[in-house]
Amino acid sequence: MNEAIIKVNNLTKIYSGGVLAVDHISFEVYEGEIFALLGPNGAGKSTTIGMLNTSLKPTQGEAEIAGYSVNREPSKVRSIIGVVPQEFSADEDLTGWENITLIGYLYGLPKEVIKQRATELLQTVGLYSVKDKKVETYSGGMRRRLEISMGLINRPKVLFLDEPTLGLDVQTRAAIWGYILKLKKDYNMTIFLTTHYLEEADAYGDRVAIIDHGKILVIGKPDELKRSVTWDTLFIEVSGSYDSVRQVLSTLPPVKEVNFTDGQITIKVIDGPTAIPLVVSAINSVGQEVRRLSLSRPSLDEVYMYYTGKSLREESASKEEAFALRRTLRRARS
């Protein structure tokens, strides 16, 4: 495993008014990985990312980014990180080009470097042809791509993405992820992201942390987390009787549980894809044939439910998206 590039120790945030948003969390993020912080609205995701990117001051505790303390050396931290905020941050009255180069100047980069990088980044995210158009004419997906390119102008070691695909349609979300993965490969960055889209954390996160009520409940690789709370399930129909195969199936090493309901055998196994050939040959060995077989693997939602006792999908899809919509409408009106 790579070295830890983000070290968080007992980080705590209490807002004025006494709201405990983040409650003594500690974890590490390794160099080069995509680390996803997953949780519902109000869980403390944005507060955590805010303290790590130095826009919020921790009430207690410490965090280091590439060896620099967010408390004592915030300027050093800022110069080696890139931030893509949850809300759109580009200036709508300026063009895409003016926005990205402005950010370059704020990092103190030389003019030539800024021009070269801005050109390269805007080409990568497919905005070069509209670079001289005002941002107010951009669509949601275009704005998000601009934000991401703006977050990369200083070639950051760590990129913070706060809900990078919030409020975007499925196709645009997939495209954004395409860009993120390409940029990560090109620049060899560590990516720290927050999301409430479980399938994104599952598909793209090297490791996932689940946060709720300001506390981290569990951290691990998505597959490990899923395996830790539940097994894969095989649904099988055989040519003969259930009783003839039950004995042989329950002796197989990966099989944890065998049940028979509605003419179908349900088997809980440790790792579905590797268990299938074993199960099939065991059934064949007692002279039976497999008529039908399907595999169901647990999703992160089940992991989430296991640790928090509620489904993330139901609760946040409505709230956060309504919030994002309201924000968009407000901007449109202003």
Add this chain to the structure above:
Amino acid sequence: MSEGRLSPLHGLWALTNRELKKWYKEPVILLLSLVQPILWIGIFGKAMNFANMFNSASLEIPGLTIPKQVIDEIGSLVLKQTFGTTDYFSFLAVGMLSFIVLFTSMSSGMTIVWDRRLGFLGKLLTTPVPRGSIIVSKVIASIVKSLVQATIILLIGILLGLRFSFSIMAPVAFLITYLSLFLLSFGFSSLFLMLALRSTRWETQMAIMNLLNMPLLFSSNSFYPISSMPWWLKPVALANPLTYANAISRWALLGITPSVNVLLSLVYLVGFAVIFTVLGIYLSWRYLSL
């Protein structure tokens, strides 16, 4: 990647340029912001013409006829004694310069509220740009806007009949006038940015502006001299920076002898600008956040 040592002023020009770009790319807003002072000069300045009070051909008091010449003489003397000039329109038009500077500088606070509301400030705060640069860029932009607007008002004033009576060489007179307006804008921009540092609602900022603009204007010598104020208003007027900017401009451009020494007035304005700017930068380091 970190790019060596950053100068404490890096990003200042880029941010100032952004503010100004947003302004000159929207000429409609520039024109709208000129409407109010133009109305003041055009309507108030032309209609509220004190010289007209003494325009009667002659006054008929029973048993006594006062010839027009005498009335004219008395009129000039009264105006001269009250305003320091017989030309009230010019008196008001020069006063309007500080008026437009005040109004333009006041709105600097709004830009920080908008930047916060639209997420731009949040992004700024995650870059290594010094917090002081964020404030100073807004102050500089606000000064540039103020002085451009003041120049437009000055030109309109001349078109409508403003007559100069320089007390020193004309170029020096303009230089001193602009210096006083520059200092006035410096101080007021910093003051109103400071008030907006933590503000998240533009309504609050508007309320502050509305609360302060008229009292600041009417407790200064913009429309009438301090000598004609009631005793309790005089100390307020003497604390009001507008009073000093007006006194300096009227002395330089119209030859009106100020009630306070010109040099002391300049010193007062320098103090006003420096104190609020230093305070503004200090507070922005401490309190500028999301």
